[in-house]
Amino acid sequence: MERADGVEGDGVVEPGAARHSDDELADALQAEVDRATAAIPIVAGPLAAADGAALSDAEVTAIVNADLRIHDTFGAIQHLQNVLQARATAAIPLVGEPADEVAEEAVEEEEEEVDDWVGPPTQLISFDDLPSRRRDDGPQPTYSAWVGAAVPQPVAPAPAQPEVSPPKFPTIALDTSPSAPEPPAPATAAPRVEPLGLVPEEYAPSDSQPVPLLPSALPVALSAPVVTHDLGPTAATPDHIDGDVADDADDVRSAPTPVASPRPPEDNAVLYGSGPVAPAAFVPETVDLEPTPLDRRAGHASRLFWLWFAGTSSLISVGVGATLFLLGLSLRQLLVATLVGVALSFLPLGLGTLAGKWSGQPTMVVSRATFGLRGNALPTALALVTKLFWGAVLLWLSGSAAGSLAVSEGWSHGAAIPTAIALIVTIGVAGAVAFFGYGLVSRVQLVLTIASAVLIAVTIAATWRHVDMSRALAVPDALWTHVVTGAVLVFSYVGLAWAMSSAEVARYQRRRSSGAAGMLWATFGAGVPPFVLVSYGGLLAASDPRLADELASDPVGGFVQLGLPAWFPVPLLLAVALSLISALVLTIYSGGFTLDALGVRLGRRWSTVVVGAAIAVAGVVLALTVSDLDVVIRGIPTALSVPVAAWAGIFAGEMMLRTRRFHHASLLTGGGVYPDWRWTNLTMLVVASAIGLGFVSSPLPWLAWEGYLFRLLGADPHAGIGASNVGVLLALGIGLVTPMVSGVRAVRRQERAAA
Numbered sequence: 001m002e003r004a005d006g007v008e009g010d011g012v013v014e015p016g017a018a019r020h021s022d023d024e025l026a027d028a029l030q031a032e033v034d035r036a037t038a039a040i041p042i043v044a045g046p047l048a049a050a051d052g053a054a055l056s057d058a059e060v061t062a063i064v065n066a067d068l069r070i071h072d073t074f075g076a077i078q079h080l081q082n083v084l085q086a087r088a089t090a091a092i093p094l095v096g097e098p099a100d101e102v103a104e105e106a107v108e109e110e111e112e113e114v115d116d117w118v119g120p121p122t123q124l125i126s127f128d129d130l131p132s133r134r135r136d137d138g139p140q141p142t143y144s145a146w147v148g149a150a151v152p153q154p155v156a157p158a159p160a161q162p163e164v165s166p167p168k169f170p171t172i173a174l175d176t177s178p179s180a181p182e183p184p185a186p187a188t189a190a191p192r193v194e195p196l197g198l199v200p201e202e203y204a205p206s207d208s209q210p211v212p213l214l215p216s217a218l219p220v221a222l223s224a225p226v227v228t229h230d231l232g233p234t235a236a237t238p239d240h241i242d243g244d245v246a247d248d249a250d251d252v253r254s255a256p257t258p259v260a261s262p263r264p265p266e267d268n269a270v271l272y273g274s275g276p277v278a279p280a281a282f283v284p285e286t287v288d289l290e291p292t293p294l295d296r297r298a299g300h301a302s303r304l305f306w307l308w309f310a311g312t313s314s315l316i317s318v319g320v321g322a323t324l325f326l327l328g329l330s331l332r333q334l335l336v337a338t339l340v341g342v343a344l345s346f347l348p349l350g351l352g353t354l355a356g357k358w359s360g361q362p363t364m365v366v367s368r369a370t371f372g373l374r375g376n377a378l379p380t381a382l383a384l385v386t387k388l389f390w391g392a393v394l395l396w397l398s399g400s401a402a403g404s405l406a407v408s409e410g411w412s413h414g415a416a417i418p419t420a421i422a423l424i425v426t427i428g429v430a431g432a433v434a435f436f437g438y439g440l441v442s443r444v445q446l447v448l449t450i451a452s453a454v455l456i457a458v459t460i461a462a463t464w465r466h467v468d469m470s471r472a473l474a475v476p477d478a479l480w481t482h483v484v485t486g487a488v489l490v491f492s493y494v495g496l497a498w499a500m501s502s503a504e505v506a507r508y509q510r511r512r513s514s515g516a517a518g519m520l521w522a523t524f525g526a527g528v529p530p531f532v533l534v535s536y537g538g539l540l541a542a543s544d545p546r547l548a549d550e551l552a553s554d555p556v557g558g559f560v561q562l563g564l565p566a567w568f569p570v571p572l573l574l575a576v577a578l579s580l581i582s583a584l585v586l587t588i589y590s591g592g593f594t595l596d597a598l599g600v601r602l603g604r605r606w607s608t609v610v611v612g613a614a615i616a617v618a619g620v621v622l623a624l625t626v627s628d629l630d631v632v633i634r635g636i637p638t639a640l641s642v643p644v645a646a647w648a649g650i651f652a653g654e655m656m657l658r659t660r661r662f663h664h665a666s667l668l669t670g671g672g673v674y675p676d677w678r679w680t681n682l683t684m685l686v687v688a689s690a691i692g693l694g695f696v697s698s699p700l701p702w703l704a705w706e707g708y709l710f711r712l713l714g715a716d717p718h719a720g721i722g723a724s725n726v727g728v729l730l731a732l733g734i735g736l737v738t739p740m741v742s743g744v745r746a747v748r749r750q751e752r753a754a755a
Contacts, residue, residue, distance in 0.1 A: 055083060276510065278439065285437025288604040289596055291360035291664045292507045299508040301517035303442065304353065307505045308525035310448035311586045312494065313456060314579035315555055315572075316397050317530050319629050320493055321537025322551035322558070324486045328478035334538040337483045341490025342527040344732075348499035348648035349526055350519035351655040356503025357511075357518055359662040362593035363503035367647075368667050369750065370654050371685070372677040379647045379685065380598045383500040386640050387594060388614055390497050391587040393632055395619030398580040399423040400627075401556040402573065408560040409569050419623060426577070427619070430584040431612035434592065435605055438508055441589055448582040455575035456529070459559075460536060466562050472542035484724040492641035492728060494530045499648045501590035553628045588612045635700040642696060642731045646688035649735020650681050657739055657747045663754035673753045680742050688734035695727030 055063075060083050067076035276298035279285060287293070324334050355366045364383050368376040402422030403415030412418050433444050502522065509518055537555070541548035551558035559572055592608035602610065626632060666672025694709025697717040707717030709727075716722045739747070 278442070278508070279437065281440045281443050282436060283439065284435065284605050285439060286604070287437075287507075289361060289365050289593065289668060294511065297360065297508050297510050299442070299510060299513075301509065301513050301521050304506060304509075304518055304522040305525035306449035307442065307445050307586075308498075308522055309529055310445050310452050310579060310582035312498075312526050312583065313449075313452040313529035313533070314397075314583060315456070315459065315533065315559075315576050316401075316580070316629070317493075317533035318537030318540070318558075319552055319555040320489065320530075321534040321539070322541040322548050322555075324489065324534070325475075325538050325541035325545075325548050326552055327482050327485055329482055329486055329538070330475045330477045331472045331538065331542050333477055333483050334486065334542075335535055337486030338490050338531055338534045338538075340483075340487040342494055342531045344487070344491040345495025345498075345527055346519075346523040347652050347732075348495050349502050350523045351652045352499060352502025353506040353519050353522040354515045355651075355655055355662075356506030357509045357513070357515055359503070359664065359667070360507045361503070361662075361664070361667060362507070362590070362597060363500050364594050364597040365667050366503055366662060367651055369662055369674050370651050370678065371681050372675050373667075373670055375677040375679070375682045377598065378682065380594060382640075382643055382647065384591065384594045384598060386497075386500060386644060387587050387591040388611070388618055389636060389640060391584060391591065391611075391615035392618030392622050394580050394584045394587065395423060395426055395615060396622035396626065396632075397629070398426040398577060398584075399619070399623050400554070401576045401580075404554055404557045405560065405569055405573055408557060422577070423616070423619060423623065426581055426584060427612060427616045430581050430588055431609070433585045434588040434608050434612065437589070437604065438505075441505075441585055442508075444585065445582060448578050452529075452575065452579050452582070455571055455578070456533070458571055459575055462564060462568055463540070463559065463562055466543060467539055468543040471544075472539055475542050479720070481721045481724045484726055484729070488638075488641075488725045488728045490530070490534060492637050494527060496641045496644045496648065496728075497637070498526060498586075499644060500594070501586060504590045504593060505586070555629070584615075588615060591615070635698050635703060638696050638698055638725055638728070639693070639703055639706065641728050642692035643685070643689040645728050645732040646685050646692060646735045649688065649732045650685060650738050651735075653736045653739035654681075654743055654747055657744060658751065660751045660754065663750075666754070673750050678746065680746075681738065684734065684738040688731045688738075691734065692727035692731030695730055696725045697723055 060080070063079050064076045067073070067079060276295050278298040279296055287296075321334070321338075324337060329337060352363055356363065359366050364376065364380045367379055370376075371379055399419040399422040403412075403419035406412040406418035407415050433440050506518060506522065537551060541551055547558055547561065550561060556572065556576060560569070564572070588608055588611055591611035592604050595607040595611055596602065596604060600607065600610075622632075663673040666674045670676060691709070693706055694712075695707065697707040697710075698704070707722060710717040710722045
């Protein structure tokens with residue numbers, strides 16, 4: 001029970017209890033409510049005038065404790081931050097203004113009466129209440145962890161230490177007891193300085209307007225002072241920022257000076273937007289011999305499979321299988337020869353793919369590192385002749401297949417008109433796709449791969465009833481030398497025909513994609529279709545030897561004689577035409593780069609047009625003069641395969657020695673990492689080609705001089721080992737050994753110079 005006079009039920013008066021009348025209590029309560037609903041003003045005093053440097057540690061402690069008693073943690077942090085910055089500023093005078101003048105500049109003093117009744121949530125703070133003792137009037141606390149203001153804990157004052165410059169920051173002993181504030185000290189004049197950068201201008205002190213305790217935007221509680229590194233004398237660095245220690249506590253300012261980001265090297269992988277973007281389909285490709293831009297290298301390793309699959313999936317490969325059977329091979333020998341030939345194709349195709357991925361440049365540009373910038377003209381001319389020949393063969397096969405099918409099905413009385421139409425359509429479509437470049441080539445190859453795979457499956461399913469396994473297996477084995485002949489034929493038809501074009505379709509691979517995966521995908525894409533079709537052609541020929549000659553000379557005519565359904569000629573024509581167009585696209589596309597690499601700098605697009613026109617002329621000549629596929633396969637290709645095998649061996653041997661990527665600029669201009677001539681490799685290219693041609697033979701009269709080394713050894717070039725065309729493998733082996741023996745130091749010098 002409480003009495004009105006302040007005495008409780010037991011009659012004992014509490015110490016310090018005040019006796020008030022009802023009116024006095026009501027007035028006090030009303031005043032308290034008024035204070036609770038009003039803003040928290042602060043009379044301009046020492047800290048309000050931003051003179052934190054003039055306050056002693058005890059005064060700073062009292063200010064912070066007063067803030068904490070009214071639960072104003074942000075205010076305590078703000079006051080403490082102002083003091084720290086003011087002391088840091090005072091430690092180093094401004095330019096042209098001595099420190100003594102700053103300290104002696106006085107400001108007017110204002111006084112305000114302090115209410116004796118201090119309520120915790122509405123405390124009115126006057127800096128006149130603080131002790132007037134200066135920081136040099138007594139011992140100074142040491143600087144420890146001032147961040148404890150967020151969670152106040154009492155800290156005992158440290159022993160006195162001598163004052164140094166810049167001054168030590170004090171350890172604030174936070175008083176959280178509910179005791180009454182200290183009595184006000186006599187007012188003293190405080191020096192006036194400019195407002196600190198952390199206090200907005202609208203809150204700068206004045207003689208008549210109180211400064212709010214809290215700023216307009218509450219600061220975030222800091223765990224440590226904001227420091228900056230010494231960036232040197234710049235226009236953006238204030239004069240008061242010293243350069244003694246990079247993370248000195250007195251180097252405090254509101255924001256660091258921006259520093260320019262370093263420019264990354266040109267060969268670094270940089271993401272543009274969301275990543276590399278594939279070239280547009282109907283925008284002509286402008287990249288020529290220079291490396292493919294990084295932001296266009298969007299291809300995955302698996303893309304190489306269908307880039308090659310469509311080009312090597314022609315049903316003409318069935319005729320190659322029939323040719324192997326005519327050599328006398330049994331079915332099992334035929335399969336072994338095909339498998340060995342496809343396996344050998346992994347070497348030039350796989351390593352050429354890796355070179356294209358490393359450099360982003362065409363094959364015959366990368367070859368300059370092996371033969372020299374000028375010495376590479378010889379293998380480049382060889383590559384151009386090879387591509388023109390195979391392009392003409394592909395074009396001739398397209399026209400011949402269309403003419404033969406039209407006559408067999410009664411669509412035309414003669415083969416001339418269908419052949420001419422097929423030649424025009426094939427060269428026109430293939431040339432247009434190659435002209436636009438990789439963007440359209442990659443998309444067309446994907447469509448043709450799917451269509452070719454479906455049509456091949458349909459063709460095998462429609463003709464499978466003509467397969468006689470028991471009869472095919474009954475064919476006896478031939479001499480082992482015939483297996484070598486078959487393997488060389490398949491190797492020439494698959495690996496060497498495309499060896500000098502392998503890097504062109506690998507230039508757009510992602511730099512971080514796996515090189516080994518790219519090699520495997522490319523070689524499987526180029527090798528699986530020929531293996532299946534050549535084997536199936538040999539199986540059909542062994543099942544019905546009467547069809548062997550027809551399939552070897554005219555595969556399409558041979559299929560027609562199998563008594564196919566009435567609907568089948570259209571899929572058969574599409575299967576032949578689409579695969580040949582796909583192969584011709586790759587040939588013309590690669591030929592344009594080869595022509596530019598030879599020195600005829602017309603630009604990729606117009607070089608493609610020139611190569612396409614040359615292939616068209618050669619294709620028409622073949623269509624007018626040749627009617628037997630067997631002659632084409634066993635004649636000129638073997639002669640071209642020998643020097644191509646020698647080049648592939650030397651190029652592949654150096655690729656196996658290299659451990660670093662190529663130096664792009666030196667592949668395009670002289671005076672760089674790669675010399676103009678590499679005489680050892682050039683000499684061995686000629687030597688390996690001469691030796692290889694001495695161990696091959698050809699049924700063509702104008703190539704009767706081949707096999708001259710067989711004749712010197714007393715062997716018949718057209719029988720036994722003489723008919724094996726082992727010279728192709730000899731040229732390849734000599735080329736592989738050459739860099740291993742004489743090219744290690746040269747390759748290491750190139751790599752050191754390019755590092």
